[in-house]
Amino acid sequence: MTQQTASAAISPVTSQSSALQRFVWNFTDTFVVMRRNLYAYQRQPELLVFATIQPVIFLLLFTYVFGGAISFSTGGDYINFLLPGIIIQTILFASANTTVGLSYDLSKGIIDRFRSLPMSRAAVLAGRTSADTLRGAFTVLIMIVAGYIIGFRFEDWGSGIMGLLLAVAFGYAVTWISATIGLFVKDPEAAQVAGFIWLFPLTFASSIFVPTATMTEEWLRTFAENQPVSVVANTVRDLMTGTVNPDEIVLSLLWIAGIVAIFLPMAVWRYARVASR
Amino acid sequence: MPAKHAIIAQDVYKHFGDVKALDGVSIAAETGKVLGLLGPNGAGKTTLVRILTTLLKPDRGQTHVGGLDVLRQKQQVREIIGLAGQNTAIDEILTGRENLEMVSRLYHMPRPAAKRRTQELLEQFALTDAADRPAKTYSGGMRRRLDLAASIVARPSILFLDEPTTGLDPRTRIAMWDTIRSLVSDGATLLLTTQYLEEADVLADKIVVIDHGKVIAEGTADELKANMAADYIDITVADPHETDKAVQLLQPLSDESAQADAGRGHISIAVKSGAQSIAEVVRLLDSEAVAIAELNLRRPSLNDVFLSITGEEIVEEEAKPKRRGFGRRRSA
Numbered sequence: 001m002t003q004q005t006a007s008a009a010i011s012p013v014t015s016q017s018s019a020l021q022r023f024v025w026n027f028t029d030t031f032v033v034m035r036r037n038l039y040a041y042q043r044q045p046e047l048l049v050f051a052t053i054q055p056v057i058f059l060l061l062f063t064y065v066f067g068g069a070i071s072f073s074t075g076g077d078y079i080n081f082l083l084p085g086i087i088i089q090t091i092l093f094a095s096a097n098t099t100v101g102l103s104y105d106l107s108k109g110i111i112d113r114f115r116s117l118p119m120s121r122a123a124v125l126a127g128r129t130s131a132d133t134l135r136g137a138f139t140v141l142i143m144i145v146a147g148y149i150i151g152f153r154f155e156d157w158g159s160g161i162m163g164l165l166l167a168v169a170f171g172y173a174v175t176w177i178s179a180t181i182g183l184f185v186k187d188p189e190a191a192q193v194a195g196f197i198w199l200f201p202l203t204f205a206s207s208i209f210v211p212t213a214t215m216t217e218e219w220l221r222t223f224a225e226n227q228p229v230s231v232v233a234n235t236v237r238d239l240m241t242g243t244v245n246p247d248e249i250v251l252s253l254l255w256i257a258g259i260v261a262i263f264l265p266m267a268v269w270r271y272a273r274v275a276s277r
Numbered sequence: 278m279p280a281k282h283a284i285i286a287q288d289v290y291k292h293f294g295d296v297k298a299l300d301g302v303s304i305a306a307e308t309g310k311v312l313g314l315l316g317p318n319g320a321g322k323t324t325l326v327r328i329l330t331t332l333l334k335p336d337r338g339q340t341h342v343g344g345l346d347v348l349r350q351k352q353q354v355r356e357i358i359g360l361a362g363q364n365t366a367i368d369e370i371l372t373g374r375e376n377l378e379m380v381s382r383l384y385h386m387p388r389p390a391a392k393r394r395t396q397e398l399l400e401q402f403a404l405t406d407a408a409d410r411p412a413k414t415y416s417g418g419m420r421r422r423l424d425l426a427a428s429i430v431a432r433p434s435i436l437f438l439d440e441p442t443t444g445l446d447p448r449t450r451i452a453m454w455d456t457i458r459s460l461v462s463d464g465a466t467l468l469l470t471t472q473y474l475e476e477a478d479v480l481a482d483k484i485v486v487i488d489h490g491k492v493i494a495e496g497t498a499d500e501l502k503a504n505m506a507a508d509y510i511d512i513t514v515a516d517p518h519e520t521d522k523a524v525q526l527l528q529p530l531s532d533e534s535a536q537a538d539a540g541r542g543h544i545s546i547a548v549k550s551g552a553q554s555i556a557e558v559v560r561l562l563d564s565e566a567v568a569i570a571e572l573n574l575r576r577p578s579l580n581d582v583f584l585s586i587t588g589e590e591i592v593e594e595e596a597k598p599k600r601r602g603f604g605r606r607r608s609a
Contacts, residue, residue, distance in 0.1 A: 025385060032382045040370045043411070109364030113427065116330050118355040119383040 022120075029120040033127020034134075037101065041135060051097075052139050055090040056146045062086065062209065063150060083147040084163065084237035085208035087140050088229060091171035092199050094136035095178040099195030102128055102182035106274065122268050129175035136171045140164060155242025163239030166252060170232045173256045176263035183270040206230040207237075228255040280344045283308040283435050283466035284329060289338030291324050291490075298324040299335070300490035306468055306483075311461055313481025314470040315582075321490040322470040323363055326439045329468070330360045343435050359433035363440050365424040369413035373404050373423050376412060377430065384431045398426040402456065418449035425456065435466045442476060454479055474582055486582065494586045501582060508551030509575050510558055515568035517542035526561045530554050533585070542570065547581070 041048050059082070067078040102125070105111050114124050144152075144164070154160035178195060185194045205223060206212070207230040215221040224230055235252040238245055284306035291299040299321045306312035314322050327333035329340055331351045340347040343357045360366075367376050377398055381391035399405045402422040407415060412423060421441060428436065441457060442450040457480055461467045471477050477484045478498045486494040486501070494501060514523050520539040527546055528535055536545040548554035551574040562569055 028385070029383060032379055036368060036371060036375075036379055039375070043370050109362055109366035110368050111366075112332060112360070112362050112364070113366035113380070114383070115332055116355055116358065116360040117380065117383045118352055118385075123383075 026120040029123030030126040034131045037131035084240045088233045095174040096195035098175040098178035099182035103191035104188040133172040163236040173259040180267040285341040287339040290336045310482040311467040313477035313484040316487040359428035359436045361428040374408040402426045511573040512544045513571040514542040515570040
């Protein structure tokens with residue numbers, strides 16, 4: 001370093017940066033952190049492979065093991081009922097990764113570096129949730145390919161793709177719940193459990209695998225019919241099988257927006273607290 | 278004109294439950310100078326660094342960095358500081374180059390500038406050969422260099438290095454000292470924490486000694502040493518029964534009373550000039566036919582500083598393994 005830089009000794013950013021500039025940095029910082037998280041997946045290919053194989057195994061098991069029994073109540077081809085549901089399940093389970101990844105980062109020195117930089121506070125979290133959403137989207141593509149091989153068909157590609165986008169958007173919202181949990185659980189191993197446990201009731205007490213009408217307990221059926229996972233799963237299922245129901249779509253979008261509106265600020269708030277304990 | 282003091286902490290308290298990590302610490306680092314924060318494990322050094330670098334909120338006390346209030350102007354403080362913490366803050370999966378580019382981008386440098394700065398740093402820290410290997414393959418010394426490089430990406434005017442050489446072998450440590458010296462040669466202010474008196478001596482313009490969350494001494498290395506002898510001579514007598522006799526013979530050489538362990542025949546005496554006194558030691562013991570098993574001349578250690586300041590030896594915290602000391606407890 002030279003004497004000139006010494007007398008200048010200013011960092012490349014200045015405190016007088018405009019509000020607009022800071023707003024833009026939220027996104028560029030997020031992008032930088034997201035890329036870092038994606039590198040991790042790219043360099044641990046076995047992680048990606050197993051994360052992809054697992055839902056495909058689910059798909060095959062449910063289709064061939066339960067398919068016969070369940071198709072009585074779905075009144076048709078079970079694969080057309082199941083694939084949209086299992087896509088939601090995959091996306092929910094993929095979000096558990098946000099909990100684990102975040103608590104792992106928190107246990108490492110790297111988070112101290114991020115905190116000591118003049119970067120966007122939300123970017124560490126948003127970079128994680130968006131990377132995990134992309135990973136989820138990738139898995140969904142694999143599922144569609146596997147589904148096609150065993151007999152699934154889109155009724156209409158346009159609405160089918162809308163359905164997939166809705167599923168991914170829901171996944172993004174759920175990663176913010178996972179992020180919040182990851183910030184409360186400090187130990188990466190505990191996060192492994194905490195990341196999944198709340199997903200099981202939401203996944204199984206829903207319309208993902210079976211029609212909710214088959215649930216005999218009334219309280220359970222009422223819960224299963226109205227909880228967001230079912231709302232979104234039904235909408236995605238309808239879209240993927242060619243039915244466009246605007247009311248349903250609006251309700252799903254409201255759930256997605258609501259979840260983000262509550263959990264994004266909560267995660268950011270928690271991150272700031274964890275940061276300055 | 279920059280303020281006289283780039284880093285100021287006034288009466289800072291931070292307790293973790295019953296543990297008083299910081300118990301009313303005040304320090305001031307002169308702009309453009311190196312302040313060495315010297316203390317044993319668990320003295321509160323890391324806690325103070327974390328507070329000054331916006332990572333931790335103090336219970337009480339005023340903190341200013343670069344004229345900015347650390348609590349109220351966090352984001353502005355982050356723009357002017359660099360931090361290399363005790364746990365090297367690098368991403369193991371990324372390569373050295375990707376680590377530095379990521380940090381550059383998070384300082385909001387445009388992409389070409391980030392690439393240029395990264396290349397510059399890789400060269401400056403002798404990491405060009407390993408630049409495109411994942412950081413997890415790096416040696417301890419390389420990790421520290423990469424971490425240091427990341428901390429000065431934005432050419433900070435105020436730099437915090439928390440035990441930058443702990444865990445390095447002696448040769449790497451000395452190379453690291455050269456690197457650190459070059460970082461501050463251009464007028465940056467450096468707060469350096471260390472457990473090694475020698476390191477503080479070599480690098481720091483002023484030293485603050487802290488223990489149990491309190492400042493127990495401060496001054497230049499010379500001022501601190503003026504209070505104590507320049508060198509220490511460690512003697513082991515062949516026959517431990519002759520320890521007392523040897524102490525009586527040697528005591529006139531020292532202003533301080535000699536430390537002796539009669540069980541093992543160890544004696545340690547503080548002297549003004551080791552080179553002269555060592556001949557005296559041999560002559561005196563020889564005159565009474567006290568056989569010497571071992572004779573060592575050494576520079577004062579942190580323990581000696583503590584002895585002469587507090588009259589007590591360093592009490593190592595119970596909490597070994599090393600990484601569990603409360604001074605370095607992590608917030609996550």
